Amino acid sequence: MDIPYTVEERSDTGLFNAKLGIWLFLASEVMLFGGLFSAYIFLRFGAPDGAFHEWGQELNIPLATLNTLILISSSVTMVMSWASLKLQDIKKYKLYMGLTLLCALGFLVIKYLEYTAKFDHHIFPSTNTFFAIYFTLTGLHGLHIIGGMIVLFYLWIPGRKMWLSNSEQFTNRVEIVGLYWHFVDLVWIFLFPILYLL
Amino acid sequence: MSSYTHHDEPFYRKYIWSTDHKIIGLQYGFTALFFLLVGFTLMMIMRWQLAYPESPVPLVGSIFGEDGILLPEIYNSLGAMHGTIMIFLGIVPLAVGAFGNYIVPLQIGAPDMAFPKLNAASYWSYLVGGIVMMSSFFTAEGAARSGWTSYPPLAVIEVGQTLWLIGMIFLITSSLLGSINFITTIVQLRAPGLSWMRLPFFVWAQLVTAFLLLLAFPPLESAAVLQLMDRVAGTSFFLPSGLVVSGEILDVSGGGSPLLWQHLFWFLAHPEVYVLILPAMGIVSEVIANNTRKPLWGYKSLVFAVVFLGFMSFIVWAHHMFITGMGTAMSDFFQTTTMIISIPSIIILSAFFISLWGASIRFNTPMLFALAFLPMFGIGGLTGLPLGLAAADIYLHDTYYVIGHFHYVVAPGTIFGLFAGIYYWYPKITGRKMSETMGKLHFWPSLIFMNGVFMPMFIQGLAGVSRRLWDGGLEYAHASGVLHWNEFMSISAWLLGLAQIPFIFNIFYSLKFGEKVGKNPWDSTTLEWTAPSPPLPHVNFEKIPEVHREAYEYSVPGRKRDFTPQTVPKKG
Ligand code: HEM
Ligand SMILES: [Cu+2]
Numbered sequence: 001m002d003i004p005y006t007v008e009e010r011s012d013t014g015l016f017n018a019k020l021g022i023w024l025f026l027a028s029e030v031m032l033f034g035g036l037f038s039a040y041i042f043l044r045f046g047a048p049d050g051a052f053h054e055w056g057q058e059l060n061i062p063l064a065t066l067n068t069l070i071l072i073s074s075s076v077t078m079v080m081s082w083a084s085l086k087l088q089d090i091k092k093y094k095l096y097m098g099l100t101l102l103c104a105l106g107f108l109v110i111k112y113l114e115y116t117a118k119f120d121h122h123i124f125p126s127t128n129t130f131f132a133i134y135f136t137l138t139g140l141h142g143l144h145i146i147g148g149m150i151v152l153f154y155l156w157i158p159g160r161k162m163w164l165s166n167s168e169q170f171t172n173r174v175e176i177v178g179l180y181w182h183f184v185d186l187v188w189i190f191l192f193p194i195l196y197l198l
Numbered sequence: 199m200s201s202y203t204h205h206d207e208p209f210y211r212k213y214i215w216s217t218d219h220k221i222i223g224l225q226y227g228f229t230a231l232f233f234l235l236v237g238f239t240l241m242m243i244m245r246w247q248l249a250y251p252e253s254p255v256p257l258v259g260s261i262f263g264e265d266g267i268l269l270p271e272i273y274n275s276l277g278a279m280h281g282t283i284m285i286f287l288g289i290v291p292l293a294v295g296a297f298g299n300y301i302v303p304l305q306i307g308a309p310d311m312a313f314p315k316l317n318a319a320s321y322w323s324y325l326v327g328g329i330v331m332m333s334s335f336f337t338a339e340g341a342a343r344s345g346w347t348s349y350p351p352l353a354v355i356e357v358g359q360t361l362w363l364i365g366m367i368f369l370i371t372s373s374l375l376g377s378i379n380f381i382t383t384i385v386q387l388r389a390p391g392l393s394w395m396r397l398p399f400f401v402w403a404q405l406v407t408a409f410l411l412l413l414a415f416p417p418l419e420s421a422a423v424l425q426l427m428d429r430v431a432g433t434s435f436f437l438p439s440g441l442v443v444s445g446e447i448l449d450v451s452g453g454g455s456p457l458l459w460q461h462l463f464w465f466l467a468h469p470e471v472y473v474l475i476l477p478a479m480g481i482v483s484e485v486i487a488n489n490t491r492k493p494l495w496g497y498k499s500l501v502f503a504v505v506f507l508g509f510m511s512f513i514v515w516a517h518h519m520f521i522t523g524m525g526t527a528m529s530d531f532f533q534t535t536t537m538i539i540s541i542p543s544i545i546i547l548s549a550f551f552i553s554l555w556g557a558s559i560r561f562n563t564p565m566l567f568a569l570a571f572l573p574m575f576g577i578g579g580l581t582g583l584p585l586g587l588a589a590a591d592i593y594l595h596d597t598y599y600v601i602g603h604f605h606y607v608v609a610p611g612t613i614f615g616l617f618a619g620i621y622y623w624y625p626k627i628t629g630r631k632m633s634e635t636m637g638k639l640h641f642w643p644s645l646i647f648m649n650g651v652f653m654p655m656f657i658q659g660l661a662g663v664s665r666r667l668w669d670g671g672l673e674y675a676h677a678s679g680v681l682h683w684n685e686f687m688s689i690s691a692w693l694l695g696l697a698q699i700p701f702i703f704n705i706f707y708s709l710k711f712g713e714k715v716g717k718n719p720w721d722s723t724t725l726e727w728t729a730p731s732p733p734l735p736h737v738n739f740e741k742i743p744e745v746h747r748e749a750y751e752y753s754v755p756g757r758k759r760d761f762t763p764q765t766v767p768k769k770g
Contacts, residue, residue: 002309003308003309003310003312003314003387004309004386004387005312005386005387010386013385013386015385015386017312017313017382017386018313020381020382020385020386021312021313021316021378021379021382024377024378024381024382024412025374025378027412027413028374028377028378028412028413028415028416029416031412031413031414031415031416031417032416032417032419032420033420034416034417035416035417035418035419035420035421035462035465036420036423036424038417038461038462039420039424039435039458039462042455042457042458042461043435043453043454043455043458046453046454046455047453124431124432125427125431125432125433126431126432126433126434126450126451127451128434128451128453129433129434129435129451129453129454132427132431132433132434132435132451132454133435135431136423136424136427136433140423
């Protein structure tokens with residue numbers, strides 16, 4: 001007796017198990033980042049008038065804009081890789097998945113440049129509450145990117161053999177990882193304005 | 199049968215690195231019972247100091263230094279760890295990890311949890327978290343000392359907190375994985391015919407609990423990350439400017455807020471108290487329906503009440519913060535929501551009481567514990583109301599009254615519910631019943647001594663004795679009239695410890711010598727009793743059951759037997 005609905009949808013809920021699972025996980029992630037966003041608001045109101053804005057001037061807006069574009073592109077290529085599987089085109093899948101990983105890597109490299117530039121100017125998490133929350137939020141977001149990359153890489157090369165044995169389940173896997181990836185992208189879309197622009 | 203059903207797995211796959219929900223449930227159960235004992239032992243040691251201040255602790259005193267006296271720092275460590283262990287390593291893993299894992303898939307007629315590997319990962323993450331927590335006792339700094347609430351700035355500047363935070367992050371990860379699994383399992387793997395309103399109430403309680411864990415724990419995780427940053431990266435999330443420690447201004451940037459921690463913490467910790475109580479209510483509902491031989495009274499209102507309670511529990515958290523000076527508008531809001539949330543709890547308790555009405559009750563051990571749960575939880579709940587009203591709370595806050603209140607909920611409340619569950623489902627797990635004689639020998643002294651420990655706390659608290667006092671209030675004139683209760687409470691606590699011996703013995707004794715029973719020894723209606731005892735490895739049922747009726751068809755007039763299992767087809 002296998003566990004039911006690992007691949008096919010249950011008719012009354014319209015979901016397969018992992019799809020519900022990933023949505024629940026994302027709900028908890030919303031609460032995790034929600035907690036940190038409310039910390040941001042709390043600290044911003046607690047700081048002297050305009051201090052957060054002023055401290056934020058140290059950040060590099062052009063680099064962050066570039067990073068935003070890179071992440072959005074990676075979301076697009078992520079969708080394309082899933083769509084390729086739906087069209088049974090494993091070659092295109094490989095291409096688009098590779099591009100997604102490349103974007104993710106690019107994002108991390110830029111983030112690294114930003115971080116080291118701050119350290120060179122003797123700016124650390126301990127400098128003030130703005131940089132405390134800046135490093136914590138972007139650091140945690142970066143960890144989410146790295147976690148995502150590990151899974152993407154797995155699906156790109158070693159896990160791909162499942163395509164031959166159970167293509168439907170493999171497509172499902174790419175779909176739910178895609179959902180996660182879009183979420184991480186979305187978090188950045190929130191982080192960018194509140195940290196760099198406001 | 200497919201590759202999923204291995205019958206000849208090697209030992210470590212079968213019992214250690216297992217993905218079978220029943221084995222994982224038992225792993226959770228035994229680990230959690232062990233931690234409960236540890237947490238209780240810490241308290242028995244602390245109660246020596248409270249009863250006989252500054253006299254050497256017998257038996258274990260030598261651990262605390264040459265003269266064997268429990269020093270204030272250690273008292274604080276033991277207190278903080280008692281709270282932490284009891285809640286995060288004892289009750290929740292037992293109520294959710296053990297009972298949820300073992301019983302939920304059986305009650306919904308599923309072959310396993312939806313994600314078996316995730317399930318194992320959840321247990322192992324819990325164990326790692328537990329080991330990290332316990333290992334802090336053996337470090338040079340010692341274990342955390344700032345209460346289970348870990349309020350900054352104290353928690354940030356006091357030693358021993360770092361491992362607490364790291365342990366916490368593992369425990370949160372564990373319950374996160376668990377809750378995703380529970381919800382998915384209940385939504386997706388219900389047997390054919392098992393519609394929502396046919397679910398046993400226990401499953402509903404577990405479902406709402408899982409949602410609380412899923413959504414309330416992450417903010418504590420973020421808070422834990424921030425506190426960890428304060429401790430290791432020198433940030434000032436929770437440290438205000440100009441903080442003076444030992445006569446010197448602390449060298450940090452400042453600008454943080456201790457209140458921020460309290461908000462994030464209680465946003466978790468209030469829903470957490472419902473995580474502690476709901477599974478026990480679920481168990482009690484099963485035991486009551488079964489032993490009154492009547493349908494649970496008001497099943498639908500119970501379901502709506504528990505769902506409503508789940509929602510409300512997210513908007514009452516600041517009733518723990520009335521005296522922080524957060525303002526009267528905030529206090530007004532939170533005391534109103536707190537009064538509203540008491541309504542569903544009262545509905546649930548009343549429905550249980552009404553279920554007893556006119557029943558011919560079977561007074562077996564599970565039922566005794568379930569019956570005792572009702573007034574004990576009632577006392578805990580009712581004494582909570584004054585704490586939810588800002589004006590009364592100003593006086594009662596941080597006194598032993600609070601300790602009495604929440605222990606009535608979690609100790610004679612939840613723990614009795616869990617005991618009821620252990621006696622009730624033991625035959626399903628082992629194929630044998632636990633000894634009734636020893637069960638009663640466990641029940642009556644436990645009931646008496648529980649009240650002996652916690653009832654006098656109300657008296658002390660009303661007299662104004664603060665909690666978390668190393669000397670139990672010896673230094674305070676206003677406490678002098680009620681301090682003689684300390685010895686009484688301590689002796690009750692030690693006797694309560696002794697009263698657990700028949701229970702522990704019974705668990706092992708009945709494995710071999712308990713009365714052998716069949717599939718359905720209690721003549722019950724729900725699905726778990728249609729599986730073999732113990733249920734088949736990995737697949738549970740010989741065939742996935744089909745459900746044809748509601749959960750509690752007991753004593754339906756005109757039927758031959760006084761119970762009709764959910765799997766019996768309706769005629770015509
Ligand atoms: C059944 C036996 C138990 C006894 C005799 C007992 C006794 C006590 C006492 C006397 C205190 C107050 C210590 C002080 O303020 O200095 C305390 C604190 C506490 N207990 Fe228990 N307890 C028991 C079970 C439990 C259980 C089952 C839980 C949780 C589910 C629990 C959770 C707590 C918490 C959270 C605190 C507050 C710790 C702090 O100050 O941060 N206890 N307990
Ligand atoms: Cu509360």
